[in-house]
Amino acid sequence: MRIWKIATALTLIAAAGAFAYFRGDPQLLAGLLSKPADAAVEPAPMQAMPVPVTGVVKKTIPIYLDYAARTEAIRGVALQAKVSGYILGQPAIDGADVKRGDLLYRIDPRDYQAVLAQVQAQTERDQASLDYAKANLDRGSDLTKTGFLSKDSFQQRASAVAQGEATVVAGKAAIQAAEINLGYTVIKAPFDGRLGRNQAPVGTLINVGGAALNTLMQISPIYVTFAPSEAELVLIQKAKAEGPVTAEVTVPGDQGPPRKGELTFLDNQVDHTTGTIIARATIANEDLSLLPGQYVNIRLLVGERPDSLMVPQVALGSNQLGKFVYVVDQGKVGMRLVDLGPTEGSLISVTKGIAEGDQIISGNLQKIGPGMPVTPMSVPES
Known part of the structure; x- marks a missing residue:
């Protein structure tokens, strides 16, 4: 009961204050008293937000x-030795860029030089024997005509010449093989390339068919x-x-x-x-x-x-429906779902969803939504 009395007193005080306030303006007071209690207050009109817009660019773009x-x-080889011996040197360092014919490795050549000298001397001796056999055959030809030499002896001399010739040919082949083996004591680059990591330091004894010395790419x-x-x-x-x-x-x-x-x-x-x-x-x-x-x-x-429609990539938005752009549509924001194509610089092509004359909103995208009033501001082309 006491609380009810207090509330009633406060209400009377408020009414008295309102009467005192509006007493100087009876029309204002009458208007306030005549207005229905449930009348809706009209909201203020929404102001148009300024937004930067760019036109759709039409151009021919490359397809990538x-x-x-x-x-x-293109080429890569494992460098292997074809002769045995000790590594004497590696003129080209690990990782070096080399040209075709550059010296990469040297193997001790002394054994192969000795073999070459030996077969050369043997061949020279065989050549001397052949020369004597040919001269002996020439003399036998004259003696056979006069009857002082039997045909069997003449045939023996002819056989000696043929055998000597074969021996000399074999000797020359041996010289060639010795020269080839001596040549294998130097390993040169078969093409321009870059060396890898060395696998045979100086002093290493290597064998034919062993591990690769290095790689060249x-x-x-x-x-x-x-x-x-x-x-x-x-x-x-x-x-x-x-x-x-x-x-x-x-x-x-x-x-x-x-x-x-x-x-x-x-x-x-x-x-x-x-x-x-x-x-x-x-x-x-x-x-x-x-x-x-x-x-x-x-x-x-x-x-x-050709004739691709391009828009700034910064104008693209994304939601659960896919990619979209905002456009100015009769002073309000319109949303266009788009299909995209290749990019070129800061632009991206749109294959579906926009027209050539559309005004693309390229800024303030986080502050706008479909249907909002906007004021377009042109952005100069860069």
């Missing part, structure tokens, strides 16, 4: 196919191998039929310009387990920066797409 790839040496030019799909193979073959297919190779993390090359190989069958085919491009690699087995990215130029 991008792949992850690996580099591969040709890295300029170099192959880049990748695997297009069956669907992409059609585009590549069409482009290849029209002329050389340009390739650009980039290394992940490298900010330099891409390395240029050309598609040079398509395998003769598709792998039925993966649905891909082995392809290869040849890159000049003049700076020798690419190494065999390195992971790279490769891009093939397989054609052009």
Whole structure:
């Protein structure tokens, strides 16, 4: 009861205060008393938000196919010795870039020099014996005509000449073999390339057919191998039929310009387990920066797409329905779901969802939504 009395007193005080406030303006007081209690208050109109807009760009763009790839040496050999002996020297250091014919290893040649001298001396002796046998045969020919030499003795002299000639031929072959073996005591680069890590230090005794001394890889030019799909193979073959297919190779993390090359190989069958085919491009690699087995990215130029509609990539939004852009539609925000194509610089092509005359909203995307009033502000083209 006491609480009810207090509430009634407060209500009377408030009414008295209101009467005192509106006493100076009876019309205002009458209007307030005549207004229905449940009348809705009209909200203030929403102000249009200024947004930057850009027009749709129409242009011809290149069509690229991008792949992850690996580099591969055009030629690589394991350097092995064809003769036994001690390693005397390695003129080219580990990892050196060498030219064809450069000396890489020297093997102790003394044993092979001695063998060569021996067979040369033996051949010279056999040649002297042959010369004597030929002279003896010439004399026997005259004696046979006069009857002073029997035919059997003459035939023996002729046989000696034939045997001597064969012996000299064998001796010359032995000299050639000894020279070849002596030549094997120096190992030279069969082509331009880069040496690997040495496996036979100076003083090592090596044997024929033993472990490799080192490896030599040709890295300029170099192959880049990748695997297009069956669907992409059609585009590549069409482009290849029209002329050389340009390739650009980039290394992940490298900010330099891409390395240029050309598609040079398509395998003769598709792998039925993966649905891909082995392809290869040849890159000049003049700076020798690419190494065999390195992971790279490769891009093939397989054609052009005329009249492509391009929008800024920053204008793209994404939701559960896919990619979209906002456009200015009769002073309000309109949302367009889009299908995307290739990119070119800061622009991306849209294959479906926009028209050439659309105004694309390229800023304040987080502050707007479909149906909101906006004021477009043109953004100058960069």
